[in-house]
Amino acid sequence: MSEHVVPVRTYYVIWAVLMVFTAVTAGLSFYDLGRLSIVVALLIAGFKAGLVGLYFMHIKYSDPVNRVAAIAGVVFVAILLALTSADFFTRMWFFRAP
Amino acid sequence: MDVNQAAAPAKRLSFQFADLEQQRQSATLGMWVFLVTEILFFGGLFAGYMVYRGLYPQAWAEASRALLFKYGTINTGVLICSSLTMALAVHAAQVGRHKRIALFLLLTIALGTVFLGIKAVEYTDEYHEHHIPQLDFRFEGADPVHSQIFFGFYFVMTGIHALHLTIGLAIAAVLAWLAWKGHYTPEYYNPIENFGLYWHFIDVIWIFLYPLLYLVAHRGYAG
Numbered sequence: 448m449s450e451h452v453v454p455v456r457t458y459y460v461i462w463a464v465l466m467v468f469t470a471v472t473a474g475l476s477f478y479d480l481g482r483l484s485i486v487v488a489l490l491i492a493g494f495k496a497g498l499v500g501l502y503f504m505h506i507k508y509s510d511p512v513n514r515v516a517a518i519a520g521v522v523f524v525a526i527l528l529a530l531t532s533a534d535f536f537t538r539m540w541f542f543r544a545p
Numbered sequence: 546m547d548v549n550q551a552a553a554p555a556k557r558l559s560f561q562f563a564d565l566e567q568q569r570q571s572a573t574l575g576m577w578v579f580l581v582t583e584i585l586f587f588g589g590l591f592a593g594y595m596v597y598r599g600l601y602p603q604a605w606a607e608a609s610r611a612l613l614f615k616y617g618t619i620n621t622g623v624l625i626c627s628s629l630t631m632a633l634a635v636h637a638a639q640v641g642r643h644k645r646i647a648l649f650l651l652l653t654i655a656l657g658t659v660f661l662g663i664k665a666v667e668y669t670d671e672y673h674e675h676h677i678p679q680l681d682f683r684f685e686g687a688d689p690v691h692s693q694i695f696f697g698f699y700f701v702m703t704g705i706h707a708l709h710l711t712i713g714l715a716i717a718a719v720l721a722w723l724a725w726k727g728h729y730t731p732e733y734y735n736p737i738e739n740f741g742l743y744w745h746f747i748d749v750i751w752i753f754l755y756p757l758l759y760l761v762a763h764r765g766y767a768g
Binding site for chain 2: 452453455458459462465466469472473476477478479480484485488489491492495496499500502503504509510512513516517519520521523524527528531532535536
């Protein structure tokens with residue numbers, strides 16, 4: 448009734464995409480991408496997490512207030528990571544530590 | 546249509562809500578707020594991970610290469626499959642097929658158990674390899690002291706993740722039982738919907754743990 452009913456086919460498609468990207472990220476780990484490797488791995492993880500959130504967790508169809516909560520979680524973790532990096536990774540002594 | 550389904554709407558409405566729709570919205574928002582606290586709880590671990598990986602990239606790459614890459618990859622697939630069965634359980638609740646809810650929850654439990662089993666095999670291997678920090682830890686690398694920090698993060702992050710999953714299995718078992726008895730209807734299935742959110746959250750955490758723990762170093766050699 449109230450809740451949007453997602454067609455079952457959508458779930459299977461999302462599942463297939465998630466499996467493919469798991470294989471892709473696992474396969475890419477056999478290649479030396481240098482510094483890019485962590486970036487690519489996290490982009491793929493972020494994409495997969497986005498699909499799970501949007502379709503499996505119904506964020507796409509959800510009340511806006513739930514969306515605000517979900518986005519707040521991501522934003523606050525981003526702040527946590529950004530300020531932690533700003534502190535540690537701008538100190539030269541940190542990298543000279545034995 | 547069974548008896549419960551007809552009698553459900555009035556009985557399921559708690560007195561503080563105007564109607565079932567408002568009750569459903571409140572329950573879902575409450576679950577999301579809980580999940581935000583969970584995201585930040587894991588966020589602290591991710592922040593610590595980031596700092597130490599930045600400090601000792603080589604020691605961490607060596608340590609990561611010692612993990613059982615195949616098992617970790619298979620487990621990622623297993624958990625994604627369990628998310629699919631969970632989504633199908635919620636769908637069954639929406640269309641009012643209560644036995645299917647129970648069956649898909651049982652499938653989810655089965656896949657979750659497979660995940661824990663594979664994790665147990667990994668932990669056993671790491672125990673035999675002396676890779677558990679503070680417990681006769683030994684590591685054949687250039688910088689064992691700092692590789693040990695990686696294993697510390699590995700065990701705490703996967704351990705807390707596995708704890709969440711274990712709690713999820715217990716809840717799923719109860720919900721499967723109630724669903725089988727026809728407790729949930731298209732008008733009222735908040736527990737199924739919210740448990741689904743919890744289960745998918747566990748999946749999302751693993752989706753990040755997998756590359757961060759297993760894919761630190763490339764496997765062009767020594768794979």
